[in-house]
Amino acid sequence: MKFSLEWLKYFLETDASVEDVAAALNQIGHEVEGIDGPAERLDGFRVAEVLTAAKHPDADKLQVLSVDTGDGNPLQVVCGAPNARAGMKGVLGLPGAVVPANGMELRKSAIRGVESNGMMCSVRELELGEEHDGIIELPADAPVGQSFAEYHDTSPVFDVAITPDRPDCMGVQGIARDLAAAGLGTFTPVEPSEIAGDFPCPIEIRTDDAEGCPAFYGRVIRGVDNSVPAPEWMQRRLIAAGQRPISAIVDITNYLMLAFGRPAHAYDLAKLSGAVVARRAKNGEQVEALNEKIYTLDDSMTVIADDAGVHDIAGIMGGQHSGVTETTTDVLLEIAYFDPASIGVTGRKLGLASDARTRFERGVDPAFLDDGLAIMTSLIQRICGGEASEVVRAGSPPSEAMTLHFEPDLVRRLGGVDIAEDEQLRILQALDFDIGHKQIGDGATRWQVTVPLRRHDIEGTADLVEEVVRIHGLDKVASVALPRAEGVARPTATPQQALERKLRRAAAASGLNEAVTWSFLPLPDAEHFSDGAPLWVLDNPISEDMKAMRPSMLPGLLLAAKRNADRGASTARLFEIGRRYFRGEGGASDEKPTLGVILAGEKTPRGWATGKAAHFDAFDAKSAALELLEAAGAPVGNLMVMGDAGEQFHPGQSATLRLGPKNVLARFGALHPATLKAFDVDGPVVAVEILLDAIPAKKGNGGFARAPYAPPALQAVTRDFAFLVPFGLPAGELLRAVRGADKKAIIDARIFDLFEGQGVPEGKKSIALEVTMQPGEKSFTDDELKAISDKVVAAAAKQGAELRG
Known part of the structure; x- marks a missing residue:
């Protein structure tokens, strides 16, 4: 709600400054969202007098005016207003001033070959009304040279957020009543006189x-x-x-x-x-x-x-x-x-x-x-x-007012602040509550309080306490710590909450920025990520753009990345932990905790060494997924990389991470061009979605118990293997097979080379692995190393791999 200080002072007799009024409004619960100073918009506009008006030599509808601005040096101004004439006083915009109506900056210019040093302004151009048939005509006593903002007595405008429970303050009079109760001035209500009719009403x-x-x-x-x-x-x-x-x-x-x-x-x-x-x-x-x-x-x-x-x-x-x-x-x-x-x-x-x-x-x-x-x-x-x-x-309208029995001591007991009874009485009466007879008994004072019909928010005595404390000042309520029970506090976070907190820290530590997006989406965006599942569609949405509950975390993050890109951001590394919403059995709501990640724009900026900027790819998404899954305690070494990430992802640049063929823990990869087109996003964009409810919980301490670290006594041994494998074999399958060849001795395996070309048969590719083996109580013998190597070759052979000669 907007209103000017001048309008407020019609109902409130006060000398308070703009800053004092704003502070008081915030203090009593009416948040000031902004203060607009129209005087600033009228900077550069002056009261001026037209000394002479002559026809423009090269335009029938224009006049050349000589205008006095009060400094003794008349200015020449070209004007097309029909009411411009010698002797009138108006408003002149000087060069450098900005016209409020259209944002145009006035400059010294030539109009049809005649120099013009500003503009005589109309009411509409200064946003003072809709009249625009001619320029503003000021009274004859208007002081020439004075700032028009000062002459016009332009008043600051408050923009105040009125909470839904206070419709009585959706008028300036209600705001003034509250401010007067807070001690900012004297309330001056309008008390209209009844107007008797001169004739019967001619219509039923x-x-x-x-x-x-x-x-x-x-x-x-x-x-x-x-x-x-x-x-x-x-x-x-x-x-x-x-x-x-x-x-x-x-x-x-x-x-x-x-x-x-x-x-x-x-x-x-x-x-x-x-x-x-x-x-x-x-x-x-x-x-x-x-x-x-x-x-x-x-x-x-x-x-x-x-x-x-x-x-x-x-x-x-x-x-x-x-x-x-x-x-x-x-x-x-x-x-x-x-x-x-x-x-x-x-x-x-x-x-x-x-x-x-x-x-x-x-x-x-x-x-x-x-x-x-x-x-x-x-x-x-x-x-x-x-x-x-x-x-x-x-x-007839509702006319029965609510009456409450109020004990002033409630303010101390419920509000936590001691306020004298006389002050409480003053506050309630200033807010137009009628205080009837006092009842004193059992050592307690009781008042009979009649609630004004306009105060629909008052339902009980606790609301009266809130009114007293609000006007007295919430900042005067002392901060008091709650009593703490003796002993060691028990953890209150559930395992799921602890997991989400840990993941939030891990994601931020990896360079991602947390986003908080709406749980609601436009219906087309939600349908794009629904994978055919029925959506939750709201009967009473906030707006048409917030009609469907999100079936994925990615649409909201994708829209956030687009907003950042539209505002010039070259990169977006966003994550969000929240809930996806589905229809469960029997139409019940099913909420699934999920972590979503969007990587868009430039991975590294262009430079003299690298040339073009580098963009994110599917491997960046995979790396982020594995890092976050590891932080969540998932058995990353046992995960399978499989396809079918969903139609929203690029089929050749995406995959899923699974614990077994059916248990999908995450999907990652580059988003499909059709998805980027649907969201009007310039690609490439890669994404990760981790299904937190699919991660198996560990036993003990909410799943985060960590065994004490004991470094091995003997040095690890590494061996390199190069295999010829079918071109379509996923490298992850080969890694899993090698790691499982001897689970006791082999502690790690990683790919360090991929080769295709001369010397490699058609339909094949060469993958080189580094296998790390850790001895236990004694060092490996040559025979033991050979036996482990044979197991590695045999395990790889089951995947169609052949050791290169």
């Missing part, structure tokens, strides 16, 4: 949906002039709040919503026929809303309609047909109380969001109907003229 108003619309009030004002714009002060406040001024009557309804948190609506009476009724929609009824979209309704939705049909999606958005225009002369003002739950359901079904819905579905003040209607009536008559009818009140 009623509610036929007491559940969805308990109260529907209205009146007619005839003889209005809606062609006049809203006053400058109102437009200025609306613009500060992010609203575009439209017409006087529409601006007044928007002003009521933003100032008091109370949406209302105005209809062109000439466009209505018959009674105006709040009712349930009929299945299939349609309405064209003010956003120029057509919505199909059902009988669960409340609408405002007349004999001709629906005009308004109640509490959410008005209709296009019955809206007021500049030619409107008679208006029907409507202010109602709608059921918050019904508004929320309707908005979600239609996928329609609006400022009105945001307020109604959280709960507006049901006691503000008459006051709101009186304020609107007064503003319309003051600005647009006209005479008002009597008020029609159909139905």
